[in-house]
Amino acid sequence: MAGPVPPPTHPLLPLPRRPLARENRESPEGRGGGDDVRGWYENELGWPTVPGHPVRLLTGERFDVLDVPAAAGHATLRRLTAAATASTSFPVSLHGRSAGGIRMRLLVAAGAAEELPGILQWLEWGALPLDLTAIGAGAFMEAPQPPAFRRPQRAGPLQGAAVWVRPPVAGCEVESSLPTMSALGAPGGAPDLVRLVNTLATECHRVRLRRACAQPLAFS
Template sequence: MTPVAPLPRPAAGRGGGLRRWYEDGLGWATAPGSPVRLVTGLRFDVLDVPAEAGAAALRCLDPRSPVALHGGRMRFLVAAGGADELPGLLEWLEWGGLDLDLAVIGAGGRMEAPPPPVPARRSGPREAAVWLRPPEPGSEVEASLPALSAPGGGGGAADLVRLVDTMANECHRVRLRRACAQPLAFS
């Protein structure tokens, strides 16, 4: 009888191992299929801004708050429900009505799952998602996410209002810089 070679096992990289890292290590839900995508609205929502604008917002976040880079966009994880608060916050902060290039991914959404951080090297294509500030398995990640604070609350998480105001301001600056860089059209 001819020996039968075992079937190849799936690679632990972008598929099974990545999914296990999120589901087992962090307790985060993933959507079925490939590539691995994180389900938003359960444990966190996402504020999505141009990377140029997001760089300034990094300073007002708790260093434990996860931030991903995907293409030319930064994705800031915020407390679940934060996506629903964004339109009202922008109006209250007097940013409503402006095209700020500030997007949200909330309940029922998906975010491409960056691979776990690998020290001293960046793998994958330039457009692939990567963690700038990765979540720490075994830690209470959600406690560090920006959220709306109760009046007089002294929670350890960053204030969502301050983060949104900073992001809106930086998105507006990026928009103005891009507009000024374009040649004027005279008739």
């Protein structure tokens, strides 16, 4: 009479593993993943990036950034375009991940962030609480998806991702279009930084007043 069948002596084979996804497969925002985006900024524009993902652009070397509410930024661009005496084609982006709503970031010449407090004081905006900040040396900003990498999007509010309103143009000297302070005049037709800051401050103040008027009165 046969006895019980002994258990197998060979080890159990591991279950087949699902192939790992490549770290930088095509992103939902367009054809390029992180390495493609980083390569575009570093190779096509010569802009340094910060290691890691998502791709971030180092500020303070090739450009600084002025950060304002999107409403104030759009109003500023309209005013500058309507009264343009110089080029107003400097790069501008929108960022939708702020708790305070959509933000606009305007690229300006490197070193402008250090000049901002003095400019605001000179223009007599220093005593007012403006939602206008600068990002300069030692900081970074999220890299918007390059225009050639993006898929067409439906019209609607910005959903988190950073996007270019006015993208930088590969192969061009982008820095020559950035707003700057210069006693000899702005090189390359770039708009004057003081005029830009004054217009931004005016529109930020108007946005603040509209928000204050829209708030319901508090009764004790």
